[in-house]
Amino acid sequence: MKAALYYGNRDIRIEDVPEPTAGPGQVKVRVEWCGICGTDLHEYLDGPIFCPPPGAPHPLTGEQAPVGLGHEFAGVVAELGDGVTGLSVGERVVVEPYLTCGRCARCRDGRYNVCEVLGFIGLSGGGGGFAEYVVADAKRTFPLGGLSTQVGALVEPLAVAYHAVRLGGVTPGMSATVFGAGPIGLVTAAALRAAGAEQILVIEPAEVRKKKAEVAGATTVIDPTDTDAVAAVMDLTSGRGTDVSFECAGVDAALDQATRCTKGGGLVVNVAIWGHDATVAMNNLVFNEVAVIGSLAYCNDHEDTIGLLRDGKVDAEQFITGEIALDDLVDKGFRELIDNKAENVKILVHP
Numbered sequence: 001m002k003a004a005l006y007y008g009n010r011d012i013r014i015e016d017v018p019e020p021t022a023g024p025g026q027v028k029v030r031v032e033w034c035g036i037c038g039t040d041l042h043e044y045l046d047g048p049i050f051c052p053p054p055g056a057p058h059p060l061t062g063e064q065a066p067v068g069l070g071h072e073f074a075g076v077v078a079e080l081g082d083g084v085t086g087l088s089v090g091e092r093v094v095v096e097p098y099l100t101c102g103r104c105a106r107c108r109d110g111r112y113n114v115c116e117v118l119g120f121i122g123l124s125g126g127g128g129g130f131a132e133y134v135v136a137d138a139k140r141t142f143p144l145g146g147l148s149t150q151v152g153a154l155v156e157p158l159a160v161a162y163h164a165v166r167l168g169g170v171t172p173g174m175s176a177t178v179f180g181a182g183p184i185g186l187v188t189a190a191a192l193r194a195a196g197a198e199q200i201l202v203i204e205p206a207e208v209r210k211k212k213a214e215v216a217g218a219t220t221v222i223d224p225t226d227t228d229a230v231a232a233v234m235d236l237t238s239g240r241g242t243d244v245s246f247e248c249a250g251v252d253a254a255l256d257q258a259t260r261c262t263k264g265g266g267l268v269v270n271v272a273i274w275g276h277d278a279t280v281a282m283n284n285l286v287f288n289e290v291a292v293i294g295s296l297a298y299c300n301d302h303e304d305t306i307g308l309l310r311d312g313k314v315d316a317e318q319f320i321t322g323e324i325a326l327d328d329l330v331d332k333g334f335r336e337l338i339d340n341k342a343e344n345v346k347i348l349v350h351p
Helices: 038-046 155-167 183-195 207-216 229-236 252-261 282-288 302-310 326-339
Strands: 002-008 011-016 026-035 072-080 092-095 133-137 141-143 175-179 199-203 220-222 242-247 262-270 291-294 320-325 346-350
Touching (some): 002 326, 011 326, 038 326, 072 133, 072 155, 141 302, 155 183, 155 302, 175 183, 175 252, 183 199, 183 207, 207 220, 220 229, 229 252, 242 252, 252 262, 252 282, 262 282, 320 326
Parallel strands (some): 199 220, 242 262, 262 291
Antiparallel strands (some): 002 011, 026 072, 026 133, 026 346, 072 092, 092 141
16 A cells, blocks of 8 residues: 655655554554644654654654654544454544553553653554554544544644643633644634633734634734734733633744733643744743643543534634645645645645
């Protein structure tokens, strides 16, 4: 079967690889759609980050580059391994693409998303969603019901946003600021609206993305290039600041603004994966008793996220801006997202 393999920085190749077989407790999925994630772009431009480089195999998979790429995937069950119940061949499913040890203190505490040796299908070995088939644990394979697999491919990034909003303690009537209206910022705005946030302020300079933010859920969009973003937030919140802020850009200036536009005693949730060490003015936190928390992916969030989609609380199709074939992954996928990032949210790949 054909699959996209990550060899290293700016080196992704479409090659023929053996078709996997489902082992005990596993499900073989025929992939219909896989989204290109910002993490994939980080690997392409700045990596290896999550992908294990040559000479440093991942402790759970034993694999090293080249490894299969793609973790935002949905498809149809093609085969059930021994002992699998609750799923059936032909059923549309989405996979929570974690690889965890199940033994470390974090896993035992239920925080398996920060497993001490955390890995991801599509980054750390074990195949990837940019392939015709992939094998995953049945316990992390979830039925989509009446949802399409195109929408299913968006469950993973939406689960990232749902998890961040949950960590932010957002309840109906609260206010929030979102920094960056890229793919994660947009789904975070959508998740905030689904959670009942009354005021959702999005900070974004790109014209196309500002329009997308309005559709996604922003009540107000602020362009930081033509106004003081912090002053604007303070004005819109009567000098109080928002209850919580979400840093989704991975930019020092945005993190600084997030710490200054959050209310005293409020919370900043960092959702972005950074390509460099962040710089933060600690006194902004100290003088306002603002807390900063990191949010990594998701943890027991997929079923609730699927529920939001089934109930129509989030319109996921608005985020799909392109659909391409696997052979076009680099030129029409990665390069398109890098060179025209303001015009795109999520490009889906059909293996």
